[in-house]
Amino acid sequence: MLALVSVFVVGFVVEWLSHTRFLKSTADNITAGLVQTTMYAVRVGLAYLLMLAVMSFNVGVLLAAVGGCTVGFFIFGSRVFVNSKATPFQDPSDLPPLNC
Incomplete structure (x- = not known):
């Protein structure tokens, strides 16, 4: 049961990382690049861990x-919790899409 909950949480976190902005507009390029690279590595690592599971x-x-990826997308990627009529992908996250 703990393994299933862990896999669900990892899928949820991968979707959260895919739709979250981590950088402020005032961050310098070096700091922004390091944060983006670190968060990309964490996201890809978790996605590969999920694939292995x-x-x-x-x-x-x-x-x-x-289920974890679906609930994560429902909360962070869909328009359910957004007040505007714009699609959620008009304001992209700091990380590129997870395409392999």
């Missing part, structure tokens, strides 16, 4: 991973 071919782990 799914590759265990356990249906429960697969459902927990999909």
Whole structure:
């Protein structure tokens, strides 16, 4: 049960990192680049960890991973909790999309 909850949380955190802005507009380029690089490494590492968990071919782990990513996207990526009519992708996060 703890493994399923952990996989769910990792999927949720990957979606949170994909849709969060970490930098202030006043940050200098070196600091901004280091923060972006660090957060990108954390996000990619967690995404690969999630992929390895799914590759265990356990249906429960697969459902927990999909559920965590789905709930994370629902909270952070969809328009449910945004007051404006603009799409959530018009104000992108600091990190590039997670495309491999």
